[in-house]
Amino acid sequence: MATMFIKHIMFPLSLLLLLFIASPTTNAMLIKDMYTFCKETADVDFCLKYIGTDKRILAAKDFNDVLLIAFSQCKIQVSEATKQINKVRQNFSGPNGKRRIKRCEINYGLASALFDEAYEIGILKGVQNKAHNAALDGLDYVRACEDEWKINGPVQKSPLTFYNTNIDKLFSIIFIIVQKLNG
Template sequence: MATTTTLIKHITFLLLLLLFVLIASPIVNAMLVKDVHAFCKETNDVNFCLKYIGADKRISAARDLNDVLLIVFSQCKIQVTEATKHISKVRQKFSGPIGKERIKFCERNYGLASGLFQEAYETGKQKALAYRAHLTAQSGSDYVRKCEEEWKKNGPIQKSPVTFYNTNVIKLFSIIRVIISKVKT
């Protein structure tokens, strides 16, 4: 009877130990907060990086820079989606032919950028294709930038209604470049 009780205790202990190891494993492989802070210090805008990357809920599950890269691609797509919503809200403020054309141009460009950032995300899931994903994201950033430039040409200069989102995408892309410089194979 004592041996059965001891055996049950040992089996229970081993099962609990195994459960603990299985639960703790993802935490052990996750990036540490200090690593995220150290990474953000290498970017052009530390506070921006900490706000959009360091505070992203997915960062706690990131195992390496490739996972961080996926988060940045996703953040770019979020910015583009928010810009598209904003364009819909401000469309009526631009009733003249030039304003309407600029809004249409930006809406088209942000739609293309959205698809490219999604493609970058999907491609980036394969670590070996990180550089290709970076090039796809660069094309998305170019579409966003061209939207911003459109407000300064082909007629009177106007303040772009999506400057905030454009700036965020450009800053996120600078973070992508930092990651790519570190993971380049």
């Protein structure tokens, strides 16, 4: 009789546990909400790839959490660009190429610090404009790197355009998020 009682008690508890595990995190953003948001951006596929598939999106409770993911994705792109600089450095042995690589290295270092700052400020909530401004300053350094390949000497194709473009697109997402947070 006691075994039967335990089975009857355990079944609803196990069902409740299953529902808890299968259901989304309390107050978490739903995947459909993320898709709807990405449709508001200039590049839906890019948004879904870099923001919507980020593992942390499942725990995001609101747009402030999504903003932190976007800052973090900018930082990842900066890190990848820095690796690219080290890979291609030897391909630019002339004075213009060396100067441009060095300028980009410096700019990406500054951008990295600013995206870190944006993330740290963004954690505080309610100061998203200040975080946005730090990210904008970081973007300006990235853009200056890209521009470096077009000025002060013959125009060359930047070896960092892919990362520069990604950061630019991520910033456009950050801008939309900040507008939503400012309501």
